[in-house]
Amino acid sequence: MNTLPLYRQLANHYLDAIRSGTLKTGERLPSIRLMMEKHAVSLSTAVQVCRELEDYGVLEARPRSGNYIRQPDTPTRPVALIQPPPLDTGVYVGIHEHVSTVLKASQQATIKVNLASAYCAPQLYPLKVLQDNMIKALRQDQHLFDTTGSTCGNSALRNVLARRMLTAKTHLTADRIVITHGATEAINLALRAVTQPGDTVAVESPTFYGLLQILESLNLRVLEVAASAHAGIELPALEHLLQGPERIKALIVIPNLHNPLGSIMPDTHKARLVKLCAEHDTVLIEDDTYGDLVDTEQPLSTLKHWDRTDNVIYCASLNKTLAPGLRLGWISAGKWHDRVEMLKHTQTRGCEKLSQLAVSAFMGTPSYERYLRRLRKTLTQQRQHMSAAILRYFPEGTRVTNPRGGTLLWVELPVQHSSMALFQEALNVGIQISPGDIFSNAKRFKNFVRIGCGTPYSPRIDEALQTLGRLLKNQG
Amino acid sequence: MNTLPLYRQLANHYLDAIRSGTLKTGERLPSIRLMMEKHAVSLSTAVQVCRELEDYGVLEARPRSGNYIRQPDTPTRPVALIQPPPLDTGVYVGIHEHVSTVLKASQQATIKVNLASAYCAPQLYPLKVLQDNMIKALRQDQHLFDTTGSTCGNSALRNVLARRMLTAKTHLTADRIVITHGATEAINLALRAVTQPGDTVAVESPTFYGLLQILESLNLRVLEVAASAHAGIELPALEHLLQGPERIKALIVIPNLHNPLGSIMPDTHKARLVKLCAEHDTVLIEDDTYGDLVDTEQPLSTLKHWDRTDNVIYCASLNKTLAPGLRLGWISAGKWHDRVEMLKHTQTRGCEKLSQLAVSAFMGTPSYERYLRRLRKTLTQQRQHMSAAILRYFPEGTRVTNPRGGTLLWVELPVQHSSMALFQEALNVGIQISPGDIFSNAKRFKNFVRIGCGTPYSPRIDEALQTLGRLLKNQG
Incomplete structure (x- = not known):
């Protein structure tokens, strides 16, 4: 039984046609009027189908002319269009x-x-500034290593991060942020907080191999969900999976500048993904390590922005944007904050203060x-x-x-x-x-x-x- | 059925007598000859009984006079002599x-x-030296944060640590050492490498509450084994437990300057403990965080020193001896090294280089x-x-x-x-x-x-x- 809304069924129908070459670049999509007639759908459904295809980057609206098939954002040759894979029945590997x-x-x-x-x-990173900031901090404060740091991290850095998130339309309070050893520890803590060994966690396919390694080290079963270079995770495929027999405890998604796909999920997809996971009681873990490297000035929205039920765990890292040798990431774990704080305390305690000071001093200025x-x-x-x-x-x-x-x-x-x-x-x-x-x-x-x-x-x-x-x- | 060797049964017999006050400080222990006669044991067994009591610090041999009961190392009033507790049947607590x-x-x-x-x-820590070393490192090397560090840590620090261990008669090769975020992460990795959630792990009772928190965060069952301020973990109690029905996957022991007991295990006990664990296929995890703070110049031996089967995982920290605000510890995991390295990589990656450089520069000099x-x-x-x-x-x-x-x-x-x-x-x-x-x-x-x-x-x-x-x- 197909339980997808009608407009998504139709959108998938046209996406398949485009992928298989039935509809080619430059060709015209059937008009709204024709769609209503042929598929016996309402005006609103037909319009939604077109929006959906626009979100996937395969449709271009030309004023007074109609909707045309396009190859999204590729100046020279076609983008890698990955076929949706057969849905795996869960691949469990002891060690990757x-x-x-x-x-x-x-x-x-x-x-x-x-x-x-x-x-x-x-040479592209602000390494000198960071090292100078460290020297300054070491000179100014003789007590940097006097006491163990707070489990959650320096409040200065947490404040800077919370303020920056506001520009991505995401409201996080500083005291619900935990500074971690990179996104690796952030995702580790997120998974330890919401899963037990043997549980099933879904990921995008392809996804960053580092995530697969973390999942395996925690003895978690991995289900792969097709993702495309245009729009990231394929929501129909995910929905199908969530409706299936296997209980999916969590889903890890890289919504912005996916590694390796480079995809950015359209806002409509982000909103729908968040809703979908909340409906199926699947914790949504967001890895936003690469978002700040987007070409445009306008920040990308996060999944957390669309989160109404505190079901999204936001994870990010500073070492892709600031310095490979920094081990600083962070997590905002929503309703699992207390458990994540406890796990951080028993896993590595709070991070050392020096790098956090140097980074927050830089990120707090316009030079950043x-x-x-x-x-x-x-x-x-x-x-x-x-x-x-x-x-x-x-x-x-x-x-x-x-x-x-x-x-x-x-x-x-x-x-x-x-x-x-x-x-x-x-x-x-x-x-x-x-x-x-x-x-x-x-x-x-x-x-x-x-x-x-x-x-x-x-x-x-x-x-x-x-x-x-x-x-x-x-x-x- | 009592399966303890005869000499240990007898030693326990006399220990009980001393604890209950039947034998008082200053009184003479029955002579070797009398023991042989009364207990119908061989000369060697009777001598072993006396050695055992000496190891527990309750016996003093006076030349040409005999063996006298003493209160070990207490100038003013009696040391806290903790009664062996009833053997717990395993206390599982979800969150401590x-x-x-x-x-x-x-x-x-x-x-x-x-x-x-x-x-x-x-003011007792060499904080200025460490901060100066950091400033020096930051000035000398513009590339400290260029690249991600090695998962196992800086080789300079690992070499210094391996060299220092030689004085504690413990041979560790630098390339089998992994630098961690304190002993907390070291013990975390050790437990993740050798246990599954639900497994049973034994600890000394009392023991550092931080260990209990780690065990609980990993969903491990905890069995407590009596320990005394004189000699640490009570080996007869442990042996009894190891012979019991419950499979004990690992044992965590603080052999030197136990937290909170302050006990130092006698070398004979260390040797026997290592053998006992190997015989019962129980991994022995050693936390040697406090050993360097011993009063005497002669370093204390480690459990690892007595290890012939690579069954001991050595964990330690530098933040009790160098600076509370440093998050540096280390682990030498014997035959589990590869698995620990993999887990370290997926948990937090390698530690940042700067603190490691500053510490190894200091520890490598006579000023340390x-x-x-x-x-x-x-x-x-x-x-x-x-x-x-x-x-x-x-x-x-x-x-x-x-x-x-x-x-x-x-x-x-x-x-x-x-x-x-x-x-x-x-x-x-x-x-x-x-x-x-x-x-x-x-x-x-x-x-x-x-x-x-x-x-x-x-x-x-x-x-x-x-x-x-x-x-x-x-x-x-």
Whole structure:
């Protein structure tokens, strides 16, 4: 029985048609009037179908002309359009050996060009300011290491973070924030607070392999839900799953500048996702580590913004935006705040004060916004260079995402290519990439590669991409 | 059926006699010859009985005279001799609410004199050296926050720690050490590596309440094993438990300067404990956070030193010896190293580099040993002052431990007194103490108090102890 609302059934119907090529770019979508007639639906339903397709970025409204199919935000060639996977029945893996093997191989190799990192190049980060702030704090206060810090973290930093969130239309009170050792510990605490070992947790597919590792270390069952580069997690697929027999305790989503997809969920999707999870009593864990790297000045909304029932746990990190060597993240756990605070206390106690002081001193000034603006512009250029080079050097049929921010490109190779083989061959010549395989327990992305664009474009990188292209062409 | 070796059965027999007052201080123990005759045992067994009693600190051999009962190491009045408790059948508590309530009450009160802390006073720590080292590191190296640190920690610090362990006759290789956020994270990782929720873990009774909180946060069942201020965990009681029906997955022990008992396990006990755990396939987790604060120059041996089967997980912290505000500990997990490394990676990633650099620069120099020597002398004096004042001001019948190092005294009040009532009354007048209740899930220490001696003795502290004495006398 299909329990989706009519307008979503119809939207999915057209999405399938677009994906399969039945409706091609530039073609006109049936008019509202025709839809009402053909599908026997109301005006409001037909309008909702069009909005839905616009949210997915596949529809363009031309004034006085109609709705046309478009390939969203891709200047040169089609974006990687990932087919929704078969719904997994839950993949439980004791230790994510595959990821570990890949990461270990990279550590042992001599790397000349690293295209696997999600970080920016060191010279793009405000490292000097941060180090100077630390020296200043160490000079001014002889009592920095006198006492153990508060379990929840420095109040100065928590205040700065709460104030910044207001611009993302998200109201968090500082005393409900806990500073953590990166987003890793934040997500760890969120999962420990709301699940038991053996519980099932859903994630996007693909998703950041670090999340898969955390889930496995906590003995949680993982269900993968299809996600697309246009709009993130596919809500119909999720809804289907939530209505299924398996109780899903929590869902982890990267709504803004998804790793590796680069997707940004449309606001309508965010609102609907939050509602859906609340209805099914599934805790929604939001990883907003990359949101600040969006191209535009206007901040992206968070899932927490749409949360009316305190069912969203907000997690984020500062080390992608400030410094790779900082271990600072944070969590705002809604109604689970007390439990998260208790778990933080018994897991690592409060974080050391010094980095928190240095960071809050910087984030509290206008220079932080100026720095972010510069960084965003730089990253936009770097992604454009990389994207163009990949399309130039890689085999015919390669497709690249065109995210609206961040450091990551998700590259779909023609289906006969193996990204694991490319990973090994590249490592042999000192180039590091992230093979698609590690972004899913179900190994669904064998012909995908994640390419980091954090480093300013240079002949060295150009040559590395050329080498990758050659290796691929040699694969046949 | 009593399955203890004969010499231990006999030793327990005499220990009971001493505890119950049947054999009094200064009295002579039956001679070896008499023992052989009366108990029908061999010469070797009788000698072993005497050694056992010596290890417990209750026997003194006088040349050409015989073995005499003594009260170990107590200059003024008897040490708190804790009766072995009835063996618990496993106390499972979801959240250690009692500890949380006590700690929260302390946080909310205005504290004028803190006698609850296990730390030294700030002025006793080398805080200036550490902060100067940090400033130096920040000036010298512009790349401290360029990259994420190694999961296992800085190699410089791991090397210094491994070298220092050699003096405690413990050989650890630096690459099997993982730097953690304090001993809290070390023990957390150890438990996550070797247990599943619902498993049973044994601890000493009393033990540091922080351990009880960790165990509860991991949903582990806790079995408490009697421990004494003379020799730590009671091995006969443990052996009995290990032979019982309940599978004990792990045992956490603080062998050196136990918190709160101050006990140091005799080497023979350490050796036997390690063997016992190996025989019963119970992982032995050692918390050696306080060992470096021993009065004597000669380092104490670790349980790891006696480990022949890699069954001991060594955990320690640097924040009791160096600075309360540092969050640095470490773990050497023997055959579970790989699993601990994986869990550290998914829990918090590697620790930030700066504190590790500052600490290893200091610990690698002779000034560190000089500093420790000074600290030890200071602590010895402070404990003596505090102990004398407690015996002066507290009610008749109060007994105080006389540990050979560290910052802690464990005070046994006459049985009609309530340490929780004292805690509340003291808090009302701005004095913070640790009530005995929180050192056991079974609430076995209602008339015990832990007093911290980390702060140089002063009229202020004298007055606080006098006030505590008055409050107790008012209790009746």
